Amino acid sequence: MADNTEDKKPGKSSTKAAQKPAQNAGLGLEGLGDLSSLLASPAAPEGGSGAPLELELALIDEDPNQPRKQFDENSLAEMAETIRERGVKTPISVRPNPKVEGRYLINHGARRYRASLLAEKVTIPGFIDPDYTEADQVIENLQRDALTAREIADYIGRELANGKKKGEIAKAIGKSPAFVTQHAALLDLPEPIAKAFQSGRCKDVTLIYDLVGLHKKHSEGVARWLADADQEITRGSVRLFKEFLESGLSGEAEEESGDDEGNGGASDDAGAGEEKEPKEEDPLKLKKAIVQVSHNKRPARLILNKRPSRDGVAWIKYEDSGEETEADLGKVQLLALLEG
Incomplete structure (x- = not known):
């Protein structure tokens, strides 16, 4: 040699x-x-x-x-x-x-x-x-230790402070603009989300970015959700939580309405209460049913508003990936019936 x-x-x-x-x-x-x-x-x-x-x-x-x-x-x-x-x-x-x-x-x-x-x-x-x-x-x-998400965010923050645009930073490090935007969001996190991230409870930058977006519209709801230490923060749970908040059933709207009535009846319907009794809700009736199931050992839920192609099957949506598919009802295990 x-x-x-x-x-x-x-x-x-x-x-x-x-x-x-x-x-x-x-x-x-x-x-x-x-x-x-x-x-x-x-x-x-x-x-x-x-x-x-x-x-x-x-x-x-x-x-x-x-x-x-x-x-x-x-x-x-x-x-x-x-x-x-x-x-x-x-x-x-x-x-x-x-x-x-x-x-x-x-x-x-x-x-x-x-x-x-x-x-x-x-x-x-x-x-x-x-x-x-x-x-x-x-x-x-x-x-070999990879940079943490926070270290990447700090670098992006310095570049932004130097007048660089996100697109320029993305091109310089060979990543997508979405990658830069998501990491830049770590620089100024709302307190409940910052605690979840810094404690290691959620390390997924994409999920943190999604929670920041939800916090802008539903700050109290997100704070209450994250305050539950037993609540897992996964793609499936965040997706369901987002749908829950956007359905209007989170309780935030009701709380705001109650505050208006307590402050002298400032709402538009304040005067109509004397003429029209509020309709009593049936405690046994679900406002929005969520049927949780298991298929191929994966958590999912039935899609109730999508017509199946034939008898004996139904559309389901996997919680871990969001994928929708038709499944044989004989192979679907019913887990729970919840109110959305």
Whole structure:
């Protein structure tokens, strides 16, 4: 095996490319974890000091024994877009391929390598580190800490304070405008939602953003709902809670009406109460029935206003995903009948 180092030629076709210092530094995102490169200085070179080399992608192979096996295609596409715009900011690390002279195996940076190929790049900045083992790869993956949602929000807040627009920030970090908007909402959360987020009770940024929207219209209802420590905050529960609030049955409207009558009858119907007795409600009658069921061991509810295609089936809506489908009633288990 050839003794390839940073000072020796890696191969005939790569003499210039492998020893050419990198000139373009850009933003390469390794998932959310690589957002840390926006907040700190680039990592120090492995296996020596100085500028990284520009390594030919055609001479680089992925390590077949690397511990990381799964790569999200959408995340790779986002990273490829940032690499097209600004290049790779954090160099990868490689070592000489012991089986093929003049080629390299990736120590770390497989995602940046794959995204660079998607971006149709020819070279990638990197360092040659022969002293790298499989144990080092495992340690790196175990010790890599992604930025928290709050840390991402703080970065977005600083960029907004510097006059950047959300669309510009989204493009710079290779994320959607919705991603930036949702994280920006974490900068000024209403108190009950802030407690739920900071305590770790709800870590889903999308759900927090949805709750902020509900709080703007139903602040008291959201505060009461979150005050129940036993209330789970999931996509299904928030969806049902939203429908409950929007149905007008949450009690907020009734409380406001009662306040008006107590303050001298300021409501439009204040004078009509003497002529028309309020209709007594039937305590056994449900205003809005919600039939909770289980199908294929998944929580769901019957959709009562959607006509089934044939007898023996009914439309149901899964609580965990919102998906609607027709189900055989013989395979649907009735769990509860609630008032919406």
